[in-house]
Amino acid sequence: MFILSGRPNSGQGEVPLERYRAFAFVDWDDTLVATNVLYSLANRENARDVLAALGEPAVVSEEEILTLADEIDLAKVRTIGLSHSRYPEAWAEAYQQLAEKWGRPLEPAVVKRVRERAEQVAWAPQEWLPGAQEALRVLRQAGAEISIWTAGEVEVQQHKLEHAFLSGQPVWQWVDQTVIVPDKDTAMLRQALGPRLTWPERCLVIGNSPRADVRPALELGVTAVWVQGDSWSYDRHPIGEDEPGLHRLASLTQFPAWFERWLQR
Numbered sequence: 001m002f003i004l005s006g007r008p009n010s011g012q013g014e015v016p017l018e019r020y021r022a023f024a025f026v027d028w029d030d031t032l033v034a035t036n037v038l039y040s041l042a043n044r045e046n047a048r049d050v051l052a053a054l055g056e057p058a059v060v061s062e063e064e065i066l067t068l069a070d071e072i073d074l075a076k077v078r079t080i081g082l083s084h085s086r087y088p089e090a091w092a093e094a095y096q097q098l099a100e101k102w103g104r105p106l107e108p109a110v111v112k113r114v115r116e117r118a119e120q121v122a123w124a125p126q127e128w129l130p131g132a133q134e135a136l137r138v139l140r141q142a143g144a145e146i147s148i149w150t151a152g153e154v155e156v157q158q159h160k161l162e163h164a165f166l167s168g169q170p171v172w173q174w175v176d177q178t179v180i181v182p183d184k185d186t187a188m189l190r191q192a193l194g195p196r197l198t199w200p201e202r203c204l205v206i207g208n209s210p211r212a213d214v215r216p217a218l219e220l221g222v223t224a225v226w227v228q229g230d231s232w233s234y235d236r237h238p239i240g241e242d243e244p245g246l247h248r249l250a251s252l253t254q255f256p257a258w259f260e261r262w263l264q265r
């Protein structure tokens with residue numbers, strides 16, 4: 001678990017935990033900033049590239065290529081984790097498998113291109129999602145401690161955060177800490193929340209992933225705010241209709257009104 005302290009120039013020093021009205025653990029990818037859309041664009045371009053390289057007559061559809069690359073990628077997540085190199089490798093393998101299966105020549109230039117296109121996604125600038133900066137401002141104003149709660153490789157996640165915070169001043173000033181973990185689950189969340197779990201009624205996890213954000217929060221008996229935006233196949237997980245502690249928002253633009261009610265509950 002890699003913890004980076006925020007508010008480098010706030011001069012506020014350490015605030016004792018009991019003073020915070022809430023402890024907000026806010027997911028990064030596809031909660032505060034758009035991520036999946038970058039992968040979807042690269043996927044689409046790669047699928048077209050592979051389809052063209054396989055040549056005439058067409059033996060697979062673009063959708064089948066996308067499904068295969070996604071399956072290989074997911075299998076890699078389960079074996080090697082959220083390493084950023086797995087996604088470019090998945091694309092190279094998908095093309096290799098298809099060329100082999102259908103007896104088409106493997107073009108090294110295409111292998112290189114799909115790999116590079118996929119490789120760039122992890123480092124691409126991310127756009128703030130609607131309501132994201134306002135949600136952080138509202139949390140800060142209400143006296144909440146804000147933790148960015150994110151999974152992946154430290155180098156990649158840090159790069160993305162730094163880029164977004166440069167374009168999102170003064171948001172960085174409102175963030176107390178960034179917690180980067182190899183992958184999120186209930187044990188990781190318990191460890192990250194640590195002494196904050198003395199006040200479970202003040203803890204909330206805000207995120208788009210049923211698997212990584214919602215399920216762990218519900219298992220620890222803290223509030224889960226499920227922001228139901230874009231997400232990728234690895235994030236899927238069954239969540240019941242009426243689970244105690246679960247709140248669904250269509251977008252973070254609904255967060256200020258929801259949070260106001262939550263504070264007064």
Ligand SMILES: [Mg+2]
Nearest residue numbers: 027029030208
């Ligand atoms: Mg996410």
